[in-house]
Amino acid sequence: MSKQILILPGDGIGPEIMAEAVKVLEVANSKFNLGFELSFDDLGGAAYDRYGVPLADETLERARAADAILLGAVGGPKWDTIDPALRPERGLLKIRSELGLFGNLRPAILYPQLAQASTLKPEVVSGLDILIVRELTGGIYFGKPRERTTLENGERMAFDTLPYSESEVRRIAKVGFDMAMVRNKKLCSVDKANVLASSQLWREVVEEVAKDYPEVELSHMYVDNAAMQLVRAPKQFDVMVTDNMFGDILSDQASMLTGSIGMLPSASLDVNNKGMYEPCHGSAPDIAGQGIANPLATILSVSMMLRYSFAQVAAADAIEQAVSQVLDQGLRTGDILSEGCRKVGTVEMGDAVVAAL
Amino acid sequence: MSKQILILPGDGIGPEIMAEAVKVLEVANSKFNLGFELSFDDLGGAAYDRYGVPLADETLERARAADAILLGAVGGPKWDTIDPALRPERGLLKIRSELGLFGNLRPAILYPQLAQASTLKPEVVSGLDILIVRELTGGIYFGKPRERTTLENGERMAFDTLPYSESEVRRIAKVGFDMAMVRNKKLCSVDKANVLASSQLWREVVEEVAKDYPEVELSHMYVDNAAMQLVRAPKQFDVMVTDNMFGDILSDQASMLTGSIGMLPSASLDVNNKGMYEPCHGSAPDIAGQGIANPLATILSVSMMLRYSFAQVAAADAIEQAVSQVLDQGLRTGDILSEGCRKVGTVEMGDAVVAAL
Ligand SMILES: CC(C)[C@H](C(=O)O)[C@@H](O)C(=O)O
Ligand SMILES: CC(C)[C@H](C(=O)O)[C@@H](O)C(=O)O
Numbered sequence: 048m049s050k051q052i053l054i055l056p057g058d059g060i061g062p063e064i065m066a067e068a069v070k071v072l073e074v075a076n077s078k079f080n081l082g083f084e085l086s087f088d089d090l091g092g093a094a095y096d097r098y099g100v101p102l103a104d105e106t107l108e109r110a111r112a113a114d115a116i117l118l119g120a121v122g123g124p125k126w127d128t129i130d131p132a133l134r135p136e137r138g139l140l141k142i143r144s145e146l147g148l149f150g151n152l153r154p155a156i157l158y159p160q161l162a163q164a165s166t167l168k169p170e171v172v173s174g175l176d177i178l179i180v181r182e183l184t185g186g187i188y189f190g191k192p193r194e195r196t197t198l199e200n201g202e203r204m205a206f207d208t209l210p211y212s213e214s215e216v217r218r219i220a221k222v223g224f225d226m227a228m229v230r231n232k233k234l235c236s237v238d239k240a241n242v243l244a245s246s247q248l249w250r251e252v253v254e255e256v257a258k259d260y261p262e263v264e265l266s267h268m269y270v271d272n273a274a275m276q277l278v279r280a281p282k283q284f285d286v287m288v289t290d291n292m293f294g295d296i297l298s299d300q301a302s303m304l305t306g307s308i309g310m311l312p313s314a315s316l317d318v319n320n321k322g323m324y325e326p327c328h329g330s331a332p333d334i335a336g337q338g339i340a341n342p343l344a345t346i347l348s349v350s351m352m353l354r355y356s357f358a359q360v361a362a363a364d365a366i367e368q369a370v371s372q373v374l375d376q377g378l379r380t381g382d383i384l385s386e387g388c389r390k391v392g393t394v395e396m397g398d399a400v401v402a403a404l
Numbered sequence: 405m406s407k408q409i410l411i412l413p414g415d416g417i418g419p420e421i422m423a424e425a426v427k428v429l430e431v432a433n434s435k436f437n438l439g440f441e442l443s444f445d446d447l448g449g450a451a452y453d454r455y456g457v458p459l460a461d462e463t464l465e466r467a468r469a470a471d472a473i474l475l476g477a478v479g480g481p482k483w484d485t486i487d488p489a490l491r492p493e494r495g496l497l498k499i500r501s502e503l504g505l506f507g508n509l510r511p512a513i514l515y516p517q518l519a520q521a522s523t524l525k526p527e528v529v530s531g532l533d534i535l536i537v538r539e540l541t542g543g544i545y546f547g548k549p550r551e552r553t554t555l556e557n558g559e560r561m562a563f564d565t566l567p568y569s570e571s572e573v574r575r576i577a578k579v580g581f582d583m584a585m586v587r588n589k590k591l592c593s594v595d596k597a598n599v600l601a602s603s604q605l606w607r608e609v610v611e612e613v614a615k616d617y618p619e620v621e622l623s624h625m626y627v628d629n630a631a632m633q634l635v636r637a638p639k640q641f642d643v644m645v646t647d648n649m650f651g652d653i654l655s656d657q658a659s660m661l662t663g664s665i666g667m668l669p670s671a672s673l674d675v676n677n678k679g680m681y682e683p684c685h686g687s688a689p690d691i692a693g694q695g696i697a698n699p700l701a702t703i704l705s706v707s708m709m710l711r712y713s714f715a716q717v718a719a720a721d722a723i724e725q726a727v728s729q730v731l732d733q734g735l736r737t738g739d740i741l742s743e744g745c746r747k748v749g750t751v752e753m754g755d756a757v758v759a760a761l
């Protein structure tokens with residue numbers, strides 16, 4: 048039976064890096080007989096330009112029908128001044144929410160070939176391999192009420208709501224424990240339970256879920272301390288699980304510890320492991336259209352897709368090995384360039400991965 | 405006229421480091437004829453043990469009457485299992501809120517003598533001097549409703565509220581701009597305006613306040629990007645202003661960039677620059693009572709107090725110079741020890757600063 052993959056290149060460098068990822072996906076498709084059928088649509092600014100909204104209903108229907116989604120990146124200055132409700136990132140938030148993609152996996156891995164790219168000392172980050180599990184469809188990102196009002200004295204005021212229910216915490220905690228089980232069996236749950244009511248519930252429920260995972264060593268950490276520890280001694284972490292807002296901050300901080308955010312993929316999964324896969328980096332409008340963007344994070348997102356949504360371990364491994372091989376060959380896009388290496392553009396990098404595959 | 409200073413040593417290493425800071429304060433008091441009168445009370449776990457609450461009414465009254473407050477640190481495992489409403493940090497949050505200490509100044513300075521303590525490469529952090537201005541009495545820390553409830557289906561749920569009013573944002577923005585004016589005239593306001601309603605108001609009001617500070621170069625940054633940029637290129641920042649929660653996270657991250665959080669003081673100011681001063685680090689219960697804690701952050705908090713609450717610039721400078729001198733002499737507590745330096749304890753370090761003064 049054929050599998051439907053929906054491709055959403057998005058904005059900025061999105062179309063360029065996606066073109067390379069699609070090449071790799073097509074080679075893997077025939078080589079490993081995956082039976083994938085690809086279709087294409089728009090999200091974010093590209094969707095606004097075409098449909099007048101950052102996520103069209105028909106695109107959402109196609110996404111629902113697909114077996115997996117591959118996304119480039121969304122956003123750019125072109126849409127900075129439009130109605131906030133129609134901005135590119137609203138499309139991203141809507142597709143996450145509508146498809147129930149609550150489980151966001153964000154690895155922060157330091158590739159040995161790129162060790163010098165980090166701003167941290169080699170001994171602090173060499174061998175770094177953290178997985179951040181971020182809750183993606185709840186919390187303050189989607190909590191109601193979210194309002195703009197006026198106080199009696201005429202002052203403007205605005206507020207957001209940070210809600211979490213037991214079942215929301217339980218399902219993301221399970222993802223955290225499941226991931227820890229196939230890794231080094233250490234899970235750190237990050238919250239602010241000394242201040243927030245939602246964090247107190249979070250901690251309580253994580254403790255309950257822990258009973259089903261006696262092999263996993265669970266710790267709790269306040270978010271401010273987690274931000275410190277990621278700088279001080281990041282290798283102390285294996286898997287971290289946290290809420291939507293804290294996960295947004297900590298996963299970006301962790302990815303930057305590697306110095307090569309152009310290498311990091313991510314997955315956003317629903318209860319059935321149907322997922323949307325995308326690079327951790329943004330749409331980089333400043334370098335869009337120049338053919339110099341690093342396509343490897345998007346290519347590695349293809350590998351994550353094969354692994355998590357389709358259990359195609361051999362094909363996923365093959366893509367990761369191909370990427371490692373081109374790094375060994377000394378090929379580098381500008382963002383990860385270092386002395387003694389050969390600078391290549393987006394297409395050449397994609398071609399090299401295809402060749403290695 | 406005499407000035408009243410309320411001393412709250414707190415918990416853990418608090419009493420030890422405070423004893424040294426008080427010695428320094430008393431020397432400065434007589435040397436510069438400051439006319440300070442010191443009184444002592446408890447906060448946090450120490451207050452719970454003595455009064456049954458982490459901040460007694462009589463302590464709060466004393467704090468209101470004082471011209472400035474010097475705090476050690478609060479918290480420890482001893483009070484981990486008591487009623488959450490009586491935990492040490494509730495005393496800290498209450499004193500901040502009751503005294504209206506909305507303006508939290510958290511410098512992250514890399515002392516040239518301690519450059520090697522950072523986990524970041526020297527070229528990335530040498531000369532680092534950031535000031536984080538954190539809103540301290542509003543936002544999600546104090547927003548109502550904050551509740552624990554049960555859904556119709558019997559599930560537990562909990563929520564917090566993140567409110568900001570125009571006047572709350574305006575007054576902290578002003579602090580940010582004022583600080584930028586006496587520094588390098590660069591202010592970065594950090595928010596999550598692409599997701600939060602409160603952040604949209606925040607950005608709007610910061611823009612309005614900017615009109616009164618044409619000399620300051622203002623930028624806006626999303627909090628996830630700020631966490632990345634603090635790792636990638638922290639020296640791009642001069643002053644950062646942000647809300648209570650983001651400030652909690654980013655100030656801890658920034659302080660750890662220096663590798664020597666035992667050196668960093670902080671101030672929490674009200675509308676009249678009356679303030680509470682405390683080290684950025686916590687109560688470190690693991691090393692309490694051993695006489696090895698670093699008292700310099702608390703001693704530098706005295707200097708900040710002289711500068712911000714009493715405009716005693718000469719005395720403030722003298723204390724900072726004395727601290728720099730003992731570092732030049734090669735004296736180090738364990739937390740900042742490096743090869744070729746002499747390891748000293750808390751008291752010896754305090755004595756050395758007194759001698760240098
Ligand atoms: C674009 C933005 C809304 C989004 C988020 O905050 O989730 C992004 O920062 C991310 O982390 O995917
Ligand atoms: C102890 C805690 C409540 C406090 C805070 O979150 O504000 C602390 O982390 C700080 O930053 O002073």
